[in-house]
Amino acid sequence: MLRKFHSLPGLLAGLFLMVLSVTGAVLALAPALERASAVIPASGEVSIAELADRIVAHYPGTEQIVREPSGKVIVYYSRDGQAGADLVNPVTGEGTAPYEPSAFFSWIKDLHRAFMLDDAGRALAGVLAVLMVLLCLSGILLIARRTGGWKNILRPLSGSGGKRIHAELARFAVLGLLLSALTGSYMSAQRFDLLAEAPDTGPRFPADVSGGQPSPVGTLKALGNFDLGELRELVFPYPGDPQDVYSLSTSGGSGFVDQATGELLQFQPRSDGSILQHWIIRLHTGEGLWWLGLILGAAAMTVPVLSVTGATIWWQRRRSSGQLPDNADPAQADTVILVGSEGNTTWGFARELHSSLNKAGFRVHCSEMNALAERYPHASMLFVLTSTYGDGDAPASARRFMARIGDFRAEKNLRYAVLGFGDRQFPSYCQFALEVDAVLARKGMNRLLAIELIDRCSAAQFSEWGNRVGEVIGTPLFLNYCALQPATVKLELVERADYGIAVQAPTSIFRFKPAEQGGWLTASPRRFKALPPFEAGDLLGVIPPHGQPPRFYSLASSANDEIVEICVRKQAGGLCSGYLHDLKPGDCIDG
Incomplete structure (x- = not known):
């Protein structure tokens, strides 16, 4: 679900x-781009009063100063009856460039x-x-x-x-x-x-303003008490109106400044809701x-x-879990296959077993383990094919199996076989399959075969298991599971160096290049473009023979070397390592 x-x-x-x-x-x-081009004075180096004083010296018609979260300072001004906006250097007050928001x-x-x-x-x-x-x-x-x-x-x-x-x-x-x-x-x-x-009501416009002669902006005490880093916006009073005031907005709140006395009027701290809203925007946009x-x-x-x-x-899972043809009714089936799968890989094996048993004349019902019925009245064989998920947990299609098994009533002649799928490199290898086998045994059921564990979806192991099942039921079973293989590139072995043979630890360094395609890719650099970019330490998946899943080896080269190099030690009984060690220069592999 x-x-x-x-x-x-x-x-x-x-x-x-x-x-x-x-x-x-x-x-x-x-x-990041705005921050890279912004001039950021150190904390405490420039006050709002000093900034405004420096800007007014260069822009006498200043109407508004805005500091963006990136640290950029913008001055909006009027000159010769024309409105303008410039980016300014906060240290000198000089304009650096016209301000135009990026159209892109x-x-x-x-x-x-x-x-x-x-x-x-x-x-x-x-x-x-x-x-x-x-x-x-x-x-x-x-x-x-x-x-x-x-x-x-x-x-x-x-x-x-x-x-x-x-x-x-x-x-x-x-x-x-x-x-x-x-x-x-x-x-x-x-x-x-x-x-x-x-709510963004802001402070009320002050009722009492001195109305005196305006003082130079650099001398206003209230503006001198705030650091530049706190500034959001400073709006200048209307020229020639002694009753107007400076409107100040900072990171901590907003208020007004008397243009004559420099007194801070009606300052209102920001509410908790306003601060939260501000931080939500910053965390979403990265501004500042x-x-x-x-x-x-x-x-x-x-x-x-x-x-x-x-x-x-999703598409691969949907394709692999398609409806099975000739799937018998559970009440009429003489053979039942239950499947526990997380990503539907196990269903591919179940379909092959279902098809082979159908061809042999059995009436086979196949379903997920969660759909375990209370009884199968005509069944004499029960096959449970299940993977293990995570740290020994049940896969998605088997999570309700243990709860349902308590109500399951097995017929006296019903025998079972459990086939587990997993990966030996993980500690809980096929743990859930082992638990299923044990719980079926505790129900008093007889085994058709001892539990078998399949490592990394080995088609060869699955085929061998099918042979043993065929011997027990008296009907040959030829299980030929073919997994969906990833897209591959054909690689030609151009060189190998062998070591360790004298001490019974054969180890070889294999060097591959993309094989020629149709005889026209002859220049090495052009041939090498057939490979995706890679670095030393990335993994090369090698497809062994007989439809086996890929084995992965760490690369000792990068794309710049124009060679694919791996080092492989031959393992006793190792399917892929043995396959690689049998290669000769000129032979090709799929990887």
């Missing part, structure tokens, strides 16, 4: 989430916030933010379950291909994506009045937190990859 809860929102909203994430990643660059970033911001659709687009963006929260939470729960609990959340993940990429990227990016999604959801909820927005913006941008850039790999995983 959790997996469906995770995959369905991703499938429905994948394309829109990619647009939202890519535009968000682009916008995340803006705070404005367009990207509109696309990010509303998909160019005004309020309808904003509503869509808000819904997508909520969906991203659900995807993050369900995804991290799935990873925790896969690794055997929260304490193992950072341990190495098993698997390869799209599933491995999806899980590793998600684990890297989930905190950043969750922060962006939560803050985006909050902002959208406020936009549509689902959450109350902090350029380093956080870059982190959030990096997290956002994983979303297109997560969307594509997630859709691929």
